[in-house]
Amino acid sequence: MFDAYSLYELVLVALLGLGAGTLGGMLGVGGSVVMIPGLVFILGRATGTEQHLYQASAMIANVAVSVPAALRHRRAGAMDRRVLRWMLPAALVCIVIGVTLSNLPVFHGQEGGIWLGRVLALFLLYVIYVNVRKLMTPKASATPQDESATDEHVTPGRSTLVGTIMGTTAGLMGVGGGGLAVPLQQTLMKLPLRTCIANSSAVICFSATLGAICKNATLAEHATAGNTSLSWQTGLTLGLLLAPTAWLGGRLGATLTHRLPLRTIRIAFIALMVVACWKMAAI
Template sequence: MLNELLSAWPILIALMVTGVFAGILAGLLGVGGGIVIVPVLYFLLQFFDVSPTSAIEIAVATSLAIIVPTAISSIRAHYFKGNVDLPILKWWSGFILVFAVIGSLLITYVNGESLTLMFGVIAVCVSLNLLFRASAPSLFSELPSKLWQGVMASLTGLLSVMIGIGGGTLGVPLLTSFNVKTHRAVGTAAAFGLVIALPAVITLLLVGQAPTDAPFGNFGLVNVPAFLAMVPLTVMFAPVGARIGATLDQAQLKRVFAVALLITGSRMLYQVASL
């Protein structure tokens, strides 16, 4: 028993460190922390003899559960700084919610390797776009029609849920491409994260089943010990990230976001290639 507890300490420390970084990134970039949480859980779970296919499913579901309280903390910090665009949030939320539920249902049917590949491809594409265009002007002068905004919101909800991330990974580059200021895009995307994660987690808890090789503490597809280890730290450090973000200019924010995405996305693609 003592040996088992001692062997678990490195895992606990890794989860806690991940919680700190995920919280800071959630506040800094409006991403909900999933771009850190998903790959870390994906690799840690495999130390417990969980298959890569099961690991990505558990990592995605657990990440979405962690995003809920993290996003609430991040939203509060950004709202008080005036960085949440309420008209955009109101229009996009309905589309995001519906397609978040659809995406969470698809998770139970899509192959785990496909989810891993999807995460890597989306992360790398978005990161390269932001990295090479960090100081470039917006592609468009204003947001498109309400119809096209609905399409963008639907894709943001669907794809974000399926790879276990908040609204920032897709929401921030989309909004900034249409001349929404980066700080405002980050704050609004933080709110997207809550609209994405909350219905998705409820759906997964109702319909998701724990894989046969799931580790100790799984409730459906959500790993409760990982959730409990990380949530206090993500919630605590999300406002810290928001304060840091307020001191950086838009080009710096985009570069930080791009580097974080590029590292995590590349690592996931490497894992798929080695399977």
């Protein structure tokens, strides 16, 4: 089942799952923003169509990251059901739409796969911007961490909007969607950071599961003369290589969310995203 990969590649992929899972569980971003560029570094992108394989497998690993993270956040009482009641259904519907968009003819073939990677690079630029802005924001003016958002800010419309953007982005680019959902919840609903992370992790448990099924089921559409091996089996194989260590990382990251200050972690995350953005842009 894993014969297509060398021992060196297997070890690197497992370590990638651990690192991405830890960051994903800690920051509520699923982990794909680390996994997909990491897979490009480790396994390459010879035909361009591998972008679809990496997205499909990363969606599987997102489930492994988000489930233990969400359970840890739930035990900490960090989730807000007022938000999840509307955010989750919207994300489930829109992740299917996002996967459908990722399978459009413009993203087929070698050039299409490269352009899909560049779409992800643009998203990573946004993630970098959000995190740099948070580093530069004085602590006194940041969103309070010990207050609950009022009903004036937490509305069905705003929760649905966050879920819609999160799901569409996740399906299109193979990410968890937390990179958008976390700052959007903070901005639109004035929620504490840890609540935003917890809500995103909970939604990703379900949206990533549905997205992984849809993306892997359509993976064979992107098989080409240069890469005939694309199928749900190859997506599942690579996803299973990432998942065990991603699960461990998700548990560790979620625990660290409630124990460590995020500033140092955020700086490391920004540096990693800069490298990932450059790699995905394929310039």
